[in-house]
Amino acid sequence: MSLLVMMPTRDPGPVLGALSRLAPELAVAVWPEVPDPGGVEVALCWQHPHGALAGFPRLEVAMSFGAGVEHLLADPGLPAGVTVSRFVDERLVADMAEYVLAAVLAWRRGWALHRDAQHERAWRPRAYPRSNSVLVLGLGRLGAAAALRLAANGLDVVGWSRTPHALPGVRCVHGAEGLDAALPGADVVVCMLPLTAATAGILDRDLLGRMRPGGYLVNVGRGAHLVEKDLLAALGSEMLAGACLDVFAEEPLPREHPFWGEPRITVTPHVASLTDPEAVARQAVATVASVRAGQLPPNPVDRERGY
Numbered sequence: 001m002s003l004l005v006m007m008p009t010r011d012p013g014p015v016l017g018a019l020s021r022l023a024p025e026l027a028v029a030v031w032p033e034v035p036d037p038g039g040v041e042v043a044l045c046w047q048h049p050h051g052a053l054a055g056f057p058r059l060e061v062a063m064s065f066g067a068g069v070e071h072l073l074a075d076p077g078l079p080a081g082v083t084v085s086r087f088v089d090e091r092l093v094a095d096m097a098e099y100v101l102a103a104v105l106a107w108r109r110g111w112a113l114h115r116d117a118q119h120e121r122a123w124r125p126r127a128y129p130r131s132n133s134v135l136v137l138g139l140g141r142l143g144a145a146a147a148l149r150l151a152a153n154g155l156d157v158v159g160w161s162r163t164p165h166a167l168p169g170v171r172c173v174h175g176a177e178g179l180d181a182a183l184p185g186a187d188v189v190v191c192m193l194p195l196t197a198a199t200a201g202i203l204d205r206d207l208l209g210r211m212r213p214g215g216y217l218v219n220v221g222r223g224a225h226l227v228e229k230d231l232l233a234a235l236g237s238e239m240l241a242g243a244c245l246d247v248f249a250e251e252p253l254p255r256e257h258p259f260w261g262e263p264r265i266t267v268t269p270h271v272a273s274l275t276d277p278e279a280v281a282r283q284a285v286a287t288v289a290s291v292r293a294g295q296l297p298p299n300p301v302d303r304e305r306g307y
């Protein structure tokens with residue numbers, strides 16, 4: 001049995017190094033060099049070419065190199081019987097919470113405005129709000145930790161999910177009615193949703209228009225959650241004061257994209273929380289062991305639900 005590493009847009013080197021340390025006996029192939037396609041039972045994937053997974057007749061698990069699985073589920077050629085799993089890791093969770101807290105605090109304290117003033121050598125004191133309400137969309141592994149971290153730093157936090165949740169210090173709401181009730185009080189919206197048919201395009205003119213005027217958007221979910229032209233329009237009409245975006249419909253963000261030149265948008269290159277190669281290799285090895293034992297892999301996802 002072999003593990004296939006299929007991540008054409010990333011350097012597989014660090015993961016291969018970790019795999020050879022953790023499981024030197026494990027046969028590992030790196031796509032597209034696969035000497036024995038019939039022996040592949042687990043594939044570790046990131047942005048694999050659609051259709052390619054159909055070429056492995058004994059494939060049992062397609063594991064995402066990241067927490068998101070939309071890149072796997074969007075493949076119409078993903079064989080029906082293959083279990084999809086995702087990477088879950090405490091470090092990934094903590095790093096994301098740190099990024100979200102940094103983005104919210106930088107907005108609240110006007111960091112970018114002070115930086116702009118510094119470039120102009122202008123002394124521009126600015127009052128900052130003493131309380132802010134942050135609405136976190138998605139209370140999964142990452143969203144719940146970020147919501148708790150924001151609350152621990154004194155922010156007034158509301159968390160939104162599909163099903164009911166309870167988190168200490170966070171007002172939890174769910175479903176369409178919960179979102180309707182929470183949006184008018186939100187100074188900041190943080191998107192930490194998975195990309196599914198139900199969440200694509202959720203950050204649109206309607207949602208942005210229902211936040212408190214002059215608010216802020218943080219998107220660390222996926223680029224396709226955001227309707228880009230609606231964000232630019234919301235900034236143009238001062239409905240929104242700014243945004244911090246880590247994910248984009250097209251990555252890398254094209255050089256000619258208007259977001260680069262918009263001073264009210266902070267662009268980061270999909271680095272809110274980076275997969276640790278050692279930890280993902282550990283989960284891949286555990287996935288191989290689970291297949292050998294005839295068990296479900298760690299962190300399986302519901303293919304129908306989309307996350």
Ligand code: NDP
Nearest residue numbers: 067068138139140141142143161162163194198221272273
């Ligand atoms: P989880 O699957 O653990 O959690 C998803 C959350 O979203 C759940 O709380 C779920 O609700 C909620 N949700 C899903 N669909 C809906 C809906 N239709 N309405 C309301 N709530 C919904 O995901 P993670 O927290 O692990 O990760 C979230 C996403 O973060 C990933 O899918 C990925 O896209 C992104 N990500 C980005 C990174 C970056 O560096 N920018 C790094 C890692 C991940 P419920 O609990 O009720 O099911």
Ligand code: OXD
Nearest residue numbers: 065066067068273275
């Ligand atoms: C992930 C990501 O899904 O890095 O883990 O976006």
